[in-house]
Amino acid sequence: MNLAELKKLIEMFDNSDIARLSLKQSDFEIKLDKQPGYIQSTPIVNTQIIPSESSIPTQTISSTPVSSSGSEKGDFITSPMVGTFYRCPSPDSAPYINVGDTVKKGQTIGIIEAMKIMNEIEAEYDCKIIAIEVNDSQPVEFGSRLIKVEKI
Template sequence: MDYQQILELVKEVSKAGLTNFEYTEGNIRIAMSCPQPEEKIVVPASNIALQEAIGVSANSVNGANTAGTEGVAAQSQAAEAVGEKGGNLVKSPLVGTFYTAPSEDAEPFIKVGDTVKKGQTLAIVEAMKLMNEIESEFDGVVTEILVENEENVEYGQPLFRIQ
């Protein structure tokens, strides 16, 4: 099995969302495992300002502690905030480190306002020392880049908005 075949195998296993995978061919054995991503609670600043404006804290509703439902509410608010603007979201197919360019001194693959075609490389996500190209799933114009360069990303995290 050559290097390109291994890269393709990693991409397909990541795309399928598998947490464990093992492959044996002759004396070659490849085992991959990916821990379940931790659920992060992201509350956009606009939601915090709204809560402060109406006098409701994230921890209480009518004086009752809602720690058990707080994460679910914050997650749904964050998802609504990302989805409010419309367009198509390109999401991370795996957990790793997000890079906007092929190297530190190179120009970014794309910028806000660029027109992209389906299959065009938008960024790279590094996982286990392998560089995985993130390709556009849509034709359109990049209206928003939702992740900063060298930021850690989770599986399914929105990376770009394309309209």
């Protein structure tokens, strides 16, 4: 569950007549209660609870990318689906691409596993890899920035 979904859930909870809400998905669990001061959650790795102005908690999930470009501008290869991103074809193999590599249109840059199906992600154009924005084995969503590139 991403931050936008959590905020929407909390907003809907806050505007409802429901006094308590408990939600569990895989390794993530959140419990909401309209009683002031009540916060209980079982977070996944790299999760932080950030207090908001209301008594309802807000939660963000953060991760450190392999190589951060430090810029929000530029061209990116984005995820076409929700799943888990892998940089290598197998755990003991070399990554498909590294920062500084030049790739051709149609070349595989990674894999996204969705529902036990491995989907190869290909470069949409000839480009140079500027930064890898996600870690190996990191969950990604539709539209997540995977690789920052410079078109050639």
